[in-house]
Amino acid sequence: MDSLHLYPAMPDATPSPTDSDAQIRDFEQSLARLEAIVQRLEQGELGLEESLKQFEQGVQLAQACQGALNAAELKVEQLIEQNGLQQTLGFDETDE
Amino acid sequence: MPPSPTDDAIWSVSALNFEIRSLLEQGVGRIWLEGEISNFAAPSSGHWYFSLKDDRAQLRAAMFRNRNSRIGFRPRNGQQVLIRAQVTLYEARGDFQVIVEHMEEAGVGRLMREYEALKKRLSAEGLFDESRKRPVPRSAQRIGIVTSPSGAAIRDALSVIRRRWPLAQVTLYPAPVQGEQAAPEIARALLRANRHAACQVLLLIRGGGSLEDLWCFNDEALARVIADSRIPVVSGVGHEIDFTIADFAADLRAPTPSVAAETVTADQHEVMSRIDQWLSRMQQTQLERLQRLNHRLQQLTRRLAAQHPQRQLEAMRRQLHLATGSLQRAMNHRLRLQQDRMRFLHQGLRHQQPLRLIERQRGVSEHLQRRLLERMRQRIERNRQRLQLMARGLDGLSPLKTLGRGFAAVEKDGELIHSAQSLASGDTVRLRFSDGQRKARIND
Numbered sequence: 135m136d137s138l139h140l141y142p143a144m145p146d147a148t149p150s151p152t153d154s155d156a157q158i159r160d161f162e163q164s165l166a167r168l169e170a171i172v173q174r175l176e177q178g179e180l181g182l183e184e185s186l187k188q189f190e191q192g193v194q195l196a197q198a199c200q201g202a203l204n205a206a207e208l209k210v211e212q213l214i215e216q217n218g219l220q221q222t223l224g225f226d227e228t229d230e
Numbered sequence: 231m232p233p234s235p236t237d238d239a240i241w242s243v244s245a246l247n248f249e250i251r252s253l254l255e256q257g258v259g260r261i262w263l264e265g266e267i268s269n270f271a272a273p274s275s276g277h278w279y280f281s282l283k284d285d286r287a288q289l290r291a292a293m294f295r296n297r298n299s300r301i302g303f304r305p306r307n308g309q310q311v312l313i314r315a316q317v318t319l320y321e322a323r324g325d326f327q328v329i330v331e332h333m334e335e336a337g338v339g340r341l342m343r344e345y346e347a348l349k350k351r352l353s354a355e356g357l358f359d360e361s362r363k364r365p366v367p368r369s370a371q372r373i374g375i376v377t378s379p380s381g382a383a384i385r386d387a388l389s390v391i392r393r394r395w396p397l398a399q400v401t402l403y404p405a406p407v408q409g410e411q412a413a414p415e416i417a418r419a420l421l422r423a424n425r426h427a428a429c430q431v432l433l434l435i436r437g438g439g440s441l442e443d444l445w446c447f448n449d450e451a452l453a454r455v456i457a458d459s460r461i462p463v464v465s466g467v468g469h470e471i472d473f474t475i476a477d478f479a480a481d482l483r484a485p486t487p488s489v490a491a492e493t494v495t496a497d498q499h500e501v502m503s504r505i506d507q508w509l510s511r512m513q514q515t516q517l518e519r520l521q522r523l524n525h526r527l528q529q530l531t532r533r534l535a536a537q538h539p540q541r542q543l544e545a546m547r548r549q550l551h552l553a554t555g556s557l558q559r560a561m562n563h564r565l566r567l568q569q570d571r572m573r574f575l576h577q578g579l580r581h582q583q584p585l586r587l588i589e590r591q592r593g594v595s596e597h598l599q600r601r602l603l604e605r606m607r608q609r610i611e612r613n614r615q616r617l618q619l620m621a622r623g624l625d626g627l628s629p630l631k632t633l634g635r636g637f638a639a640v641e642k643d644g645e646l647i648h649s650a651q652s653l654a655s656g657d658t659v660r661l662r663f664s665d666g667q668r669k670a671r672i673n674d
Contacts, residue, residue, distance in 0.1 A: 161371075206396035
């Protein structure tokens with residue numbers, strides 16, 4: 135335990151929305167929406183204007199997903215319990 | 231009963247040893263065996279040769295290089311070990327021996343028996359039933375890991391997750407994975423992870439080690455916590471050959487920590503190529519659609535252009551142009567005809583001009599004028615001669631001649647007085663003589 139790099143303790147360890155949470159949610163939603171758009175376009179029931187709109191949106195979603203994946207950096211934290219209190223710490227795996 | 235030469239075939243040594251070996255290998259086969267090592271020898275071939283003994287007996291043992299390189303420790307003479315071995319006979323020397331496949335430091339034998347008993351009990355209880363298993367997400371975004379923060383397992387797992395799905399968020403619930411306190415600490419970490427409720431899946435992992443090292447994963451209380459976890463648990467403890475109670479209780483058992491991490495993460499390259507496929511499907515669909523529409527548009531445009539008023543106007547203009555042309559030609563033709571005719575008439579007219587006639591008439595007129603003047607002169611001359619003749623005759627008759635002979639004419643108020651009665655006394659009269667006149671008053 136003493137090998138850990140400690141970060142300032144958070145007062146409350148209950149899960150709270152973080153950037154990364156939002157990012158993950160966005161990614162999953164984007165992927166789902168992209169898939170839905172592809173299917174809708176392939177069914178060919180949309181009007182031209184709507185299909186162009188959807189197409190543009192699909193391309194944006196795909197690019198957003200690819201961009202998110204390319205830019206993604208694995209986030210690692212650790213949750214410990216000290217004196218009955220939960221604390222979230224950073225985790226530096228190179229720190230042996 | 232030894233075979234006698236009289237009633238049975240005579241055995242060769244080889245045949246006997248072969249027979250004995252077969253009996254041993256098939257009759258006894260592979261066993262677990264515990265004993266103390268002695269006469270340990272490790273020649274340069276890399277194989278190990280030693281005796282295994284207890285307080286009353288001993289036997290020869292060999293452990294070949296491909297096996298002994300895996301066990302992670304070097305036996306010493308006098309050391310208690312647990313081995314898994316194949317019982318056999320070394321035919322060339324007739325030596326009864328065991329070929330060791332696996333060796334553990336002892337104490338383990340008792341542990342193994344406990345392990346088997348626990349496994350049997352929990353299994354009977356239904357703790358390992360498939361029906362209890364929760365489905366394990368194969369592309370988790372939030373991954374909890376229960377292990378030691380300083381072990382090889384967390385590094386391996388994180389490296390796999392980072393490579394496959396760097397979008398994931400990992401929460402480490404640290405716990406020692408070795409030693410007396412390991413099992414209850416691991417159980418507490420699992421409970422903490424469940425309370426935290428932030429993850430879709432929990433990886434319970436630990437790197438390879440001896441059976442004793444891994445022993446904390448054979449804890450009954452821990453097995454129950456794993457089985458009761460609301461979050462699916464994937465175990466990855468030790469190496470492929472190691473099975474722990476925790477593995478059986480988990481929802482999915484992975485052979486190693488790396489595989490555990492791989493099992494719950496999507497591969498970003500697959501997802502990328504899926505996105506690429508969607509993109510190109512979308513583009514293809516849309517391209518085809520636009521091409522179809524473009525084709526239709528072109529057709530309609532052509533048809534529309536044919537109906538364009540400009541076109542009709544052009545056609546009418548062409549007609550007008552043609553009509554104008556022929557009209558002009560017709561008029562030109564007509565004009566030329568008229569001109570020709572006029573020229574013709576003009577020429578005719580020129581031949582018919584009155585000037586010559588006038589000229590001629592003028593000649594006649596002058597001639598006549600001259601004759602007229604001539605005649606007039608002649609006549610005037612004749613009349614003058616006659617007048618002279620007449621004037622001479624007249625001269626003889628003139629009063630003036632009378633007067634000349636001494637007569638005078640009396641005039642009153644311009645009138646010739648013919649009678650003396652017509653005059654009263656006092657009247658003034660004019661007396662005209664041949665050489666002039668005088669005034670006179672009547673006084674009688």
